[in-house]
Amino acid sequence: MEGTYIVKLEELPEKDPYICKLIYYPDGDLNICLDRLKKLEDIGITALILEGDVFVDKYYVLGKGTNSIVIKVFHSNEMKVIKLLRSDASRNTLENEASILKYINSSEEDRKFHLVPKIYDYHDWYLLLEYIDGIPINDYLSYELYESNLNDVKSLIYKLLLKCHLLDLLHVDHGELSNPYRHILITEPLDPVIIDFESASRVRKVKNLTSILQFLLISSTASGYIRELLNINLEPIFPILKRYKRNPSHELFTEIIKLLGLSDIHEL
Numbered sequence: 636m637e638g639t640y641i642v643k644l645e646e647l648p649e650k651d652p653y654i655c656k657l658i659y660y661p662d663g664d665l666n667i668c669l670d671r672l673k674k675l676e677d678i679g680i681t682a683l684i685l686e687g688d689v690f691v692d693k694y695y696v697l698g699k700g701t702n703s704i705v706i707k708v709f710h711s712n713e714m715k716v717i718k719l720l721r722s723d724a725s726r727n728t729l730e731n732e733a734s735i736l737k738y739i740n741s742s743e744e745d746r747k748f749h750l751v752p753k754i755y756d757y758h759d760w761y762l763l764l765e766y767i768d769g770i771p772i773n774d775y776l777s778y779e780l781y782e783s784n785l786n787d788v789k790s791l792i793y794k795l796l797l798k799c800h801l802l803d804l805l806h807v808d809h810g811e812l813s814n815p816y817r818h819i820l821i822t823e824p825l826d827p828v829i830i831d832f833e834s835a836s837r838v839r840k841v842k843n844l845t846s847i848l849q850f851l852l853i854s855s856t857a858s859g860y861i862r863e864l865l866n867i868n869l870e871p872i873f874p875i876l877k878r879y880k881r882n883p884s885h886e887l888f889t890e891i892i893k894l895l896g897l898s899d900i901h902e903l
Contacts, residue, residue: 639686640694644676653693654683660691660704662722671719671760675708678756678763680717682709698817702726702833707766716752716767720760732832733757735807736764744801748794751829767828769820776857779821787825788864792851793892793900795819795827799843802829803883810834812846813854844888845880848872865896 642654655668684707687697691704697716698705702724708717720729736754739745752765770779780788802809811818811834818831852858852869862869872894879887892898 639684642683642685644672644681644683651693656692657683657685657694657696657704657706658719660699660719660721664722667722674758675717675761678710680708680710680763683717684708684714698831700817700831700833703729708763710755710763714766715755716764718762718764726833728759729757729762729833730759732835733762735832735835735837736762738837739802739805739807742805744805748798748801749826749828750798750801751832767820767822767830769822769828771816772819772821772827773816775821776855780857780860783825785864788861789897790900791821791825791827792861792865792895793897794825795847795851796844796888796892796895796897798827798829799847800883800885800888802843803841804885806837806841807832807843808836808839808841809843809846810836810839812843813850815847815850841883842880844883844891845876848876848891867895 642651652663652665655665656663658668658671685694685696686707687695687705689696689699691699696704696706702721704719704721706717706719708715718729718732720726733754736751739751740753742750744750752767754762754764756763775791783791799812809818809829809832811831812829815829818829820828820830822828852862852867855861861867872891875887875890875894879891889898
């Protein structure tokens with residue numbers, strides 16, 4: 636992450652055309668940019684906080700995907716996140732993601748376990764979201780994992796599996812947790828939050844738990860270390876996972892947790 640650059644919305648973007656490229660990326664059309672800035676100001680955003688790990692032309696931002704740009708903002712005297720639909724996005728709206736986040740936010744599971752960011756406002760071209768101060772799971776698996784004690788690793792993995800299981804029970808399939816590098820943030824104290832529900836569905840068959848387990852135990856760069864650290868034998872787990880995939884249930888989740896040696900961490 637490089638330095639922070641704060642842009643007040645009251646400042647005219649003509650002074651810096653690169654701001655418009657962020658607001659309406661990659662087209663940068665001035666009229667659309669001005670319309671968008673006026674709407675963002677109307678909903679209470681006072682400034683863009685241009686920082687993050689992703690470089691876009693001139694500034695750093697929190698994220699850039701094939702359909703959106705993610706920028707930290709000031710809103711109601713708090714740091715939040717604005718997700719902006721790109722001009723060349725493959726979809727016309729972000730309303731599916733908004734609907735799914737609202738549905739998850741309204742659940743008892745999210746209120747208790749903080750599964751996903753809170754959504755505060757939305758339009759077809761933006762989402763105003765809770766800012767999650769955490770590191771991508773890839774950074775944790777590449778560095779912090781090897782310095783964490785066994786109980787911390789077990790607790791983090793349990794929490795991640797539990798949250799994926801709860802999404803399964805809510806019948807929301809994230810769609811990208813088999814490769815979750817940009818979709819899970821690890822917050823303090825070692826608590827995962829699942830983000831970026833652009834590809835999520837309430838219609839598809841859910842596979843959040845099975846996808847994240849495959850990633851953690853088989854396909855990630857840290858899989859071998861995790862299996863050795865937790866002394867995991869994969870063979871008896873696969874039949875239970877197949878049953879779970881057909882019909883997710885808390886009973887089967889509990890069996891999986893026991894086979895992973897995590898049943899001493901917490902109980903749902």
